Amino acid sequence: MKITKVFGYQVLDSRGRPTVAASISLTDGSTHTARVPSGASTGSHEAKELRDTGSKHAEKFFAGASVQLAVANINEKIAPLLIEDQISLSSVDNKLSELDPSIDHAQLGANATLAVSLAAALADAHGQNKSLARYFTAEKQLLIPMPMVNILSGGAHANRTMDIQDILIIPVGAKSFTQALSWIVAIREMAAKLGKESGAVTNLIADEGGLAIAFDSVEKACEFVTKSIEKVGLKVGTEVALALDVAATQFFDGNKYNFATTNKSYTSAEFVKYIGDLTSNQPIISIEDPFAEDDWQSWQNFSEIAPKKLQVMGDDLLTTNLDRLNQAIASKSANAILIKANQNGLVTSTLNVLKQARANNFNTVVSARSGENEDSWLADLAVGWSAGQIKVGSTHGSERNAKWNRLLELEATEECRFLNPFN
Template identity: 80%
Template sequence: MKINKVIGYQVLDSRGRPTVAAAISLTDGSVHTARVPSGASTGKHEAKELRDTGSKFAESFYGGLSVAQAVANINEKIAPKLVEEQIDLNLVDAQLIELDPSADHSSLGANATLAVSLAASLATAHSQNKSLARYFSPDGPLQIPMPMVNILSGGAHANRTMDIQDILVVPVGAKTFTQALSWIVAIREMAAKLGKEDGKVTNLIADEGGLAISFTSIEKACEFVVTAIEKVGLSVGSQVSLALDIAATQFYDGNNYNLSTMGKSYNRSEYLQFIKSLVSNQPIISIEDPFAEDDWQSWQEFSSQMPAKLQLLGDDLLTTNLDRLNRAIAEKSANAILIKPNQNGLVSATLNVLKQARANNFNTVVSARSGESEDSWLADLATGWSAGQIKVGSTHGSERNAKWNRLLEFEATENTKFLNPFN
């Protein structure tokens, strides 16, 4: 089956900001469309999305955030190379690399390359009469990932109501994905109820659907979520544990970690002790980006001293980048990686990073971004790649629930196995 047409165009993400969509039409008349996400908290080592700031393409009403140049690159540079070619994800990605050999896709824009790569994934799966999940995992039960879900949000996602980015829950005791999601919904709604009773909840919902509630310390925020877990009748630790997304790069000035909401400033050594105390005193099973993206020394020191069962998750540190992952493996700086396709720019290369992580006993967490679309392909990738975990935000917002609903669909209609990397 051949590619008949490739079209790029601008759409809006869940925050109302422009992003890139690509549609690939095949010779059988089918059309396969993908819309790329975009992050608010982005690491400087991520692949580079292309925005129109300061260019002749800039549209004033979008404040320079329009993506007309990236769209033009799809329509004028990429499409002519792909039309009339056989549909095959790996061939499409190889062509994209030939057109833009830069490591960060800065020439075409990672938002342009990923949109085409994702559309090609969907089209390739269709050409084989398979779902995207089944294309990557054709045999045996589909491996449904464990959800990690936002309850409270701060940082860049919620106008800094907390110093850290998110407090999440992981339903480690659930036996099915359906049960896991039901627990999470109950906890999220109980947290909203408790927040209203305490007069803490405003109308501000964070970018990823978490509750934007102010707390004077991270410990108090954790205790609030623990209370919500207990109030719905679930056991902390055995059934539901906490996960933290610290996003420490946002409050690191090169010398000190400055927690402004708490009114604290720590040098590197003091902050390391603070993080050690936090994971010792709270039921935390996973901690993401506790140190800045280039503070490799702190990552390595903490990794050598942390509890054996703690998941030390690299996002800004690793940015779905094979070279940075290999350094973390060699230095033992982490034991888990967040997998974000738009940090990489190509589906096939993203999968290669995941495979390398898994080959070196890293846990893998496929993740959405703060600016998302109603697409559900991320759920297919996490499942088809047997990632083990998935992180897409909270249970509010159709752009989030589209992914959760896709996983519910798999469990209801397919032969599946619910994965639990924490057992």
């Protein structure tokens, strides 16, 4: 099947900010559309999305955040290269790389390249009469990932109600994704109930659907979540464990880590000890970005003393970037990576990063962003790539539940097995 049309346009993400959509039409009359996400807590080493700040395309009411430059790049530069080609994801991604050979896709904009790349993946899957999940895993049993779900949010996602970004739960004792999600919903609703009973403000929902409740310390926030787990009748640690997204780059000034809520500052060495004590004293099995994105020595120092079972995950550290992943592998600075397609800019090279991580015994967690949309391709990628884990946000907001519902659909309709990397 050949490509007959490639078209880009501007849409809104879940925060009301502009983002890019791209459609690819084929000779059978079908059209395949993908919308890209955008982050709030972004690493400086991510692929560069293109926005209109300072350009003649900047739209007044979007304060320069419009994406008409990226859209124009799709319609004026990318489309003419692809029309009349046979649909092939690898061919499309190769042409995008040739058109913009920069590492960070700064010329075309990673939001432009990813939108076209994702639309090509969907179109290529259609051409083979497959779902996107089956496009990447054609015949074997599909592996449904373990969910990692926000309960409390702070940092850049919730107006700094906590110094760290998120406290999440992982239903390690669940036997199926359906059971896992039912536990998560119950815990999230119990946390909202307990927050209201304590007088805490819970009507502020964070970007990713977590509860934005203020706490005096990270420890108290962890204790609140463990209480919520216990109140629904589940066992902390053996059935449901905690995960933290620290997003430490957000409060690192280049010399010290500064907690605003406790008014405490830590040197890198002191913060390594603090994180070590925190993960020892709380039922935490995964910690993301405990140190700043370029504080490699702290990552290495912590990884040397961390329990082997603790998942030490790089997001801002690694930014779905092959070179940075290889540096982490060589320096033994982490043992898990967050996989975000928009940090990379192309579907195929995102998958290459995941494959390299897996080849070096890293856990892989396919992740959404704070600015999401109603597309569900992320769930298919996590399943098709056998990622093992998925991080979408909470269970509030249709842009989050679209992904959870797609996983429920796959588990109900396909030959599947629920993965538990923590067994």
